[in-house]
Amino acid sequence: MARVFIARLDFRQKRGNGLLSTAGLLNGIFGSGDRLHVAAWKTKKRVFKTEEAEDEKIIIREREQFVHELAVAFANGETALIE
Amino acid sequence: MKNAHERFGFAEFEKRLKDTTTRIRLTADCYIGERPDKNGRSQGYLLSAVGTDVEVAAFWAAILGNEPVRVGGPELQPQVVQFGERPSVYRGTLILPCRRRPIRHLVVASKQLRGENAPGRIIIKGDSPDLILRAAAEFCGLPLLPAWSEWFHARLKKAARIRSLSGLNCSPVAVRGTKAEFLEWIGFGLKNRQIQIPSQ
Numbered sequence: 001m002a003r004v005f006i007a008r009l010d011f012r013q014k015r016g017n018g019l020l021s022t023a024g025l026l027n028g029i030f031g032s033g034d035r036l037h038v039a040a041w042k043t044k045k046r047v048f049k050t051e052e053a054e055d056e057k058i059i060i061r062e063r064e065q066f067v068h069e070l071a072v073a074f075a076n077g078e079t080a081l082i083e
Numbered sequence: 084m085k086n087a088h089e090r091f092g093f094a095e096f097e098k099r100l101k102d103t104t105t106r107i108r109l110t111a112d113c114y115i116g117e118r119p120d121k122n123g124r125s126q127g128y129l130l131s132a133v134g135t136d137v138e139v140a141a142f143w144a145a146i147l148g149n150e151p152v153r154v155g156g157p158e159l160q161p162q163v164v165q166f167g168e169r170p171s172v173y174r175g176t177l178i179l180p181c182r183r184r185p186i187r188h189l190v191v192a193s194k195q196l197r198g199e200n201a202p203g204r205i206i207i208k209g210d211s212p213d214l215i216l217r218a219a220a221e222f223c224g225l226p227l228l229p230a231w232s233e234w235f236h237a238r239l240k241k242a243a244r245i246r247s248l249s250g251l252n253c254s255p256v257a258v259r260g261t262k263a264e265f266l267e268w269i270g271f272g273l274k275n276r277q278i279q280i281p282s283q
Contacts (some may be wrong), residue, residue: 029228036280042224066250073138073226077274079266 036075043068092251094132096145103151107141109134109189113249114154115196115206119162125249127164128206130154130191133177138141139187146191164195198222205258210247212236215258223262228270231278238268255279 048063070082095112109132116127155161175188185266207218212232220227239245248255
């Protein structure tokens with residue numbers, strides 16, 4: 001059976017994917033046969049907050065990260081959520 | 084569809100100082116909020132109103148100060164509304180050919196409407212199945228197709244996840260549920276052939 005679309009391999013985080021997914025250009029119906037599926041991308045912002053105590057002072061660091069989440073529903077009822 | 088002046092409601096703000104009372108009344112064309120409690124108070128989510136520059140500036144300050152405002156109109160009982168902490172307030176200018184001065188447009192969107200306070204809840208302006216499906220798909224990032232709107236609406240109703248809200252010139256609803264839950268429903272629907280993906 002030929003590989004039609006494996007999101008984890010084909011859409012590794014790299015420049016350009018974010019623009020396409022955010023614009024909704026990667027949403028829709030893909031594949032055929034038993035790999036027929038609907039894909040929906042969503043861009044999320046995560047904030048990692050760390051607190052460090054140093055010389056009676058608390059240093060708060062916030063690191064922002066944008067992640068692309070892919071929700072897939074296959075024709076056979078299989079679903080997946082990939083980040 | 085009624086004429087525009089018959090569809091408009093009002094948004095009113097009253098400030099009482101020591102010896103003076105200031106009342107500012109804007110013309111509201113859209114409002115979404117919770118159903119009022121016994122005292123006629125409710126939580127507002129969206130308000131769109133027009134007025135003069137001074138009126139809109141005063142109203143903007145009142146909203147940001149979390150002051151209670153009164154909203155009412157045709158088919159909407161007057162109710163005292165608060166928009167909670169840190170609502171987004173937008174102001175724009177509308178130039179009308181028949182008026183010498185432009186009028187100002189004010190839009191208030193609460194944190195709940197933006198989905199910041201309650202992640203498991205979506206507030207939608209209309210109650211049509213198409214609009215609910217579109218809002219859920221965009222808000223949660225769900226793999227939903229437009230043809231599944233009736234199925235999705237029926238599934239939400241069956242699980243009692245749709246609750247109607249109070250609205251002016253719209254029929255808003257609040258939909259409760261998480262992305263994981265909805266994705267599970269989609270998988271179940273596809274498995275049981277309640278919905279199908281059309282092959283290209």
